[in-house]
Amino acid sequence: xxxxxxxxxxxxxxxxxxxxxxxxxxxxxxxxxxxxxxxxxxxxxxxxxxxxxxxxxxxxxxxxxxxxxxxxxxxxxxxxxxxxxxxxxxxxxxxxxxxxxxxxxxxxxxxxxxxxxxxxxxxxxxxxxxxxxxxxxxxxxxxxxxxxxxxxxxxxxxxxxxxxxxxxxxxxxxxxxxxxxxxxxxxxxxxxxxxxxxxxxxxxxxxxxxxxxxxxxxxxxxxxxxxxxxxxxxxxxxxxxxxxxxxxxxxxxxxxxxxxxxxxxxxxxxxxxxxxxxxxxxxxxxx
Amino acid sequence: xxxxxxxxxxxxxxxxxxxxxxxxxxxxxxxxxxxxxxxxxxxxxxxxxxxxxxxxxxxxxxxxxxxxxxxxxxxxxxxxxxxxxxxxxxxxxxxxxxxxxxxxxxxxxxxxxxxxxxxxxxxxxxxxxxxxxxxxxxxxxxxxxxxxxxxxxxxxxxxxxxxxxxxxxxxxxxxxxxxxxxxxxxxxxxxxxxxxxxxxxxxxxxxxxxxxxxxxxxxxxxxxxxxxxxxxxxxxxxxxxxxxxxxxxxxxxxxxxxxxxxxxxxxxxxxxxxxxxxxxxxxxxxxxxxxxxxxxxxxxxxxxxxxxxxxxxxxxxxxxxxxxxxxxxxxxxxxxxxxxxxxxxxxxxxxxxxxxxxxxxxxxxxxxxxxxxxxxx
Numbered sequence: 001x002x003x004x005x006x007x008x009x010x011x012x013x014x015x016x017x018x019x020x021x022x023x024x025x026x027x028x029x030x031x032x033x034x035x036x037x038x039x040x041x042x043x044x045x046x047x048x049x050x051x052x053x054x055x056x057x058x059x060x061x062x063x064x065x066x067x068x069x070x071x072x073x074x075x076x077x078x079x080x081x082x083x084x085x086x087x088x089x090x091x092x093x094x095x096x097x098x099x100x101x102x103x104x105x106x107x108x109x110x111x112x113x114x115x116x117x118x119x120x121x122x123x124x125x126x127x128x129x130x131x132x133x134x135x136x137x138x139x140x141x142x143x144x145x146x147x148x149x150x151x152x153x154x155x156x157x158x159x160x161x162x163x164x165x166x167x168x169x170x171x172x173x174x175x176x177x178x179x180x181x182x183x184x185x186x187x188x189x190x191x192x193x194x195x196x197x198x199x200x201x202x203x204x205x206x207x208x209x210x211x212x213x214x215x216x217x218x219x220x221x222x223x224x225x226x227x228x229x230x231x232x233x234x235x236x237x238x239x240x241x242x243x244x245x246x247x248x249x250x251x252x253x254x255x256x257x258x259x260x261x262x263x264x265x266x267x268x269x270x271x272x273x274x275x276x277x278x279x280x281x282x283x284x285x286x287x
Numbered sequence: 288x289x290x291x292x293x294x295x296x297x298x299x300x301x302x303x304x305x306x307x308x309x310x311x312x313x314x315x316x317x318x319x320x321x322x323x324x325x326x327x328x329x330x331x332x333x334x335x336x337x338x339x340x341x342x343x344x345x346x347x348x349x350x351x352x353x354x355x356x357x358x359x360x361x362x363x364x365x366x367x368x369x370x371x372x373x374x375x376x377x378x379x380x381x382x383x384x385x386x387x388x389x390x391x392x393x394x395x396x397x398x399x400x401x402x403x404x405x406x407x408x409x410x411x412x413x414x415x416x417x418x419x420x421x422x423x424x425x426x427x428x429x430x431x432x433x434x435x436x437x438x439x440x441x442x443x444x445x446x447x448x449x450x451x452x453x454x455x456x457x458x459x460x461x462x463x464x465x466x467x468x469x470x471x472x473x474x475x476x477x478x479x480x481x482x483x484x485x486x487x488x489x490x491x492x493x494x495x496x497x498x499x500x501x502x503x504x505x506x507x508x509x510x511x512x513x514x515x516x517x518x519x520x521x522x523x524x525x526x527x528x529x530x531x532x533x534x535x536x537x538x539x540x541x542x543x544x545x546x547x548x549x550x551x552x553x554x555x556x557x558x559x560x561x562x563x564x565x566x567x568x569x570x571x572x573x574x575x576x577x578x579x580x581x582x583x584x585x586x587x588x589x590x591x592x593x594x595x596x597x598x599x600x601x602x603x604x605x606x607x608x609x610x611x612x613x614x615x616x617x618x619x620x621x622x623x624x625x626x627x628x629x630x631x632x633x634x635x636x637x638x639x640x641x642x643x644x645x646x647x648x649x650x651x652x653x654x655x656x657x658x659x660x661x662x663x664x
Contacts, residue, residue: 103501108430139600141630156546158598184395237549278554
């Protein structure tokens with residue numbers, strides 16, 4: 001078992017003929033993900049991956065022809081909101097937006113539109129999902145995780161890889177890893193994933209990776225205390241981040257006394273979540 | 288990106304929000320001329336991108352053009368919280384009957400913009416928010432529908448605004464909503480919005496923060512950036528699409544991904560060191576970007592060691608390695624360099640770097656320990 005992506009995932013890649021899109025399509029297909037089609041407006045009729053994957057002009061055409069149920073987006077930030085709307089309108093049920101730098105007002109419109117439909121968005125500005133041994137949707141390197149019973153959810157990208165890799169080195173496997181992205185407005189949050197992991201019979205423990213900014217970790221702590229029977233271990237990045245500074249493209253910013261790493265750690269520890277002092281300590285806390 | 292008061296108010300004015308008559312001046316001469324033109328009492332306001340200008344003596348009243356020149360001379364010589372005052376705004380002085388707060392910002396928890404207002408506007412608004420949050424009226428706006436008139440009326444009622452001002456208030460609220468959306472702001476704020484003694488609503492002070500990610504849509508606004516608030520290295524970093532923040536320590540860090548970059552800083556501190564910077568080389572970092580990043584890190588004389596921590600995903604380790612080699616030829620660093628490369632194309636990267644004299648590490652903890660030791664040596 002797993003959450004969101006598995007061997008039944010039929011993946012469509014938006015922006016499949018671009019540099020990053022093509023590179024990661026190769027990686028996803030090589031991992032064994034069922035990549036059924038791609039979309040690049042104006043390049044319909046072409047094929048990629050040695051003639052194995054057809055390219056369409058629109059998501060609707062790709063869905064009709066190939067039965068795609070999941071879309072991963074690699075198009076530039078200025079075109080990403082439209083790509084998400086297009087996927088949602090074409091009946092895709094899971095949209096994963098890897099692109100970083102999408103304007104926040106666009107994301108508010110996207111999110112409020114998607115909330116009216118039965119569609120889940122993961123991201124933007126995220127590494128995507130990995131269900132080891134079944135499907136890789138996004139850019140998480142496939143060889144850094146093995147199948148197992150730990151659910152991983154993270155706001156970060158490369159920090160997530162750190163954690164997966166640390167687990168793998170100790171032969172600890174993962175059901176699904178979800179990178180929800182670091183932007184202030186995104187499609188899927190900690191609580192959504194914690195709730196799915198709680199309901200997934202194979203997931204026995206959960207790792208939650210947070211960072212400074214916002215109050216999602218505090219809300220997750222409240223959810224954990226009320227709804228989670230499975231143990232949760234956490235790490236929060238940004239203890240040394242100076243307040244008021246935007247730490248990179250992520251939504252990580254400490255604003256006026258809230259959103260501090262120390263407050264998040266305190267909120268999690270208060271409900272019994274064990275918080276690691278660095279990522280490589282996480283495996284110890286899980287045993 | 289923060290805008291100055293005068294820039295924010297010019298945008299507000301474009302959307303039909305009344306602002307005081309006035310102009311910005313870069314010299315005391317200009318300030319005198321503007322004051323003379325306005326014919327009498329004016330306010331001289333320092334234009335720096337920090338709060339607390341008034342308390343620092345950066346906002347003062349002048350009774351005539353002669354005094355305006357004198358005060359402008361003084362204010363233009365000031366530094367407020369480390370920022371030089373390069374411009375002053377010369378506004379006609381208003382007689383104020385009442386000060387209101389009105390602002391729009393992004394509520395990330397609600398995933399919607401929120402319009403906030405208070406009958407107790409002015410410099411103490413943060414105090415009001417902390418001590419008596421019930422005095423701040425909040426209305427969430429559907430980003431697909433925009434601000435509806437009834438919502439603006441609800442706010443007017445909520446702050447007990449006399450009915451005679453509702454029409455003018457609706458115009459201000461609509462204008463502020465337009466300014467916020469059409470400039471892709473993350474904050475658009477009027478504080479105070481005043482009722483003058485002749486019963487007009489005027490935006491006396493304004494503040495806007497723009498979404499850096501949306502500046503591609505607004506080249507004319509991108510040009511308004513004030514580089515005084517950023518360290519020169521941060522400006523240089525932005526040219527290459529790098530996120531860089533200078534810190535006080537001695538271990539330079541080059542990392543891909545903001546979360547991992549913060550974690551790398553945290554772990555350096557955990558093992559007894561001090562990070563010299565935050566630096567995220569971002570996704571898909573090519574050789575040129577990496578070389579620029581290394582030059583920026585090494586331009587800080589405090590740096591005694593550099594830690595590279597790259598976990599390949601969208602960024603390919605071999606590209607980073609090529610960038611490091613290019614940069615090393617170029618800068619010829621004299622400080623020890625600790626490197627850790629894991630993930631996409633890490634093996635190719637290791638081969639590329641085999642001959643470079645770098646300290647290698649496998650785990651993050653190992654890399655941090657080695658960097659701390661190297662910096663102390």
